[in-house]
Amino acid sequence: MDKFVVRGGNPLLGTIKVSGAKNSALPCMAAAILTEDEVILENIPQVRDIETERKLLESMGAEVELGYGRAQHRTHIQCAILSDPVAKYEIVKTMRASSLVLGPLIARTGIARVAMPGGCAIGGRPIDLHIKGLEAMGAKITQDHGYLEARTDRLKGAHIVFDKITVTGTEDLLMAAVLADGETLFENCAREPEVTDLAALLTAMGAKIEGAGTSTIRVQGVAKLHGARHRINPDRIEAGTFLIAGAITGGDLNVDCCDPSHLGSLLSKLEQCGVRLDVGKDAIRVRSEGAASGQLKAVNISTEEYPGFPTDMQAQFMALATQADGASTITENIFENRFMHVQELNRMGANITVQGRTATVRGRTPLESAAVMCSDLRASASLVLAALVADGESILDRVYHMDRGYERIEEKLRGVGAQIRRMGDVFGKK
């Protein structure tokens, strides 16, 4: 199992590039199920979850060519024949890919059999709202041996009001509605940029969608979709992680190839914290004097649906809060168990207590190197950030979590002066 060895103390200087968003790429790959034609996706990140989705699509009969190394990370997917519309547990158990293929599979083939997503380290991943929505569109859904089976002759348009804002639920049902008979009106939709990105691809494929990016989406179903070419949005969470890396190390870092318009709530919290930001069209320069200067100040954050503060940045912001003067409170409202980094940060010398959904971080505490364990994707990122300012050499175990969603993170960070190296089998060469 791979580990990272990180020696703290270097300010990060220079330019670091952001890859395409995994959380956009995964639904966009699933959208290729909706047509027999070829779908070409650019800016697909080279991360483990994308490999898993490739395996999943191939297991159903799709042809997938991941174009890493090619210009634009251009990827070709063709689902001319879907001989086996099944999302097998062995393939999807490490990610929520099964829920993302449910809608497109049933819309295209009239039948879908998908493994129910299991519990995940950060909390439950229920899909009751997906099921309710598909049933409202006329699907018959049964459950057996850990699998959901959905059948229909053709989905019908419906009026669906989400009880709760759900990103994957909005994406899944949107992919179902584009091939349904008639109009579907969705209310209380997720407004995340990843939903808008998916809607842009679907529109390029011939779908009729209005309102993506707002809480009301209207879809006029069409009989058939065609192939398209689409460029995946930059990863706002990777960009945010790099901004914090610049801020926490007292660096001067240009975070390039990002979309600052997707980062509003994070940028305002970083500014409140005392970090200097120069926001350009597709780059953000972050400057800070570092923790020792006393420049960083405690701030309170509370995770919310977009455009609120993203749950996917909570762990990384907590690492920064350990280096800010004063007490910060961090409230996690989306997932019930997304504080597993707390114990590991405390092992490095942080002073964090948790009560219910709120963590209180009392800073500033100098961090010391330690051997720590990555428990999930963003928790891993927070430990890397902490290790970049810790005194001495930290060893981060189980970095496979990080490989799910960050492309060549150690190479990118080394390129701007971090001392970080991978030990063990290199991801992608196994």
Ligand SMILES: CC(=O)N[C@H]1[C@@H](OP(=O)(O)OP(=O)(O)OC[C@H]2O[C@@H](n3ccc(=O)[nH]c3=O)[C@H](O)[C@@H]2O)O[C@H](CO)[C@@H](O)[C@@H]1O
């Ligand atoms: C709103 C939100 O911030 N969603 C985050 C969530 O998306 P993800 O799509 O995984 O989760 P959802 O947005 O679907 O879930 C939001 C909330 O709704 C609940 N729920 C969801 C579906 C359902 O059928 N029933 C139900 O009760 C979930 O338990 C959760 O509490 O995790 C992703 C990975 O960390 C993040 O990128 C998303 O930003």
Ligand SMILES: C=C(OP(=O)(O)O)C(=O)O
């Ligand atoms: C937890 C994440 O991903 P997933 O929802 O795919 O598990 C994430 O992107 O932070």
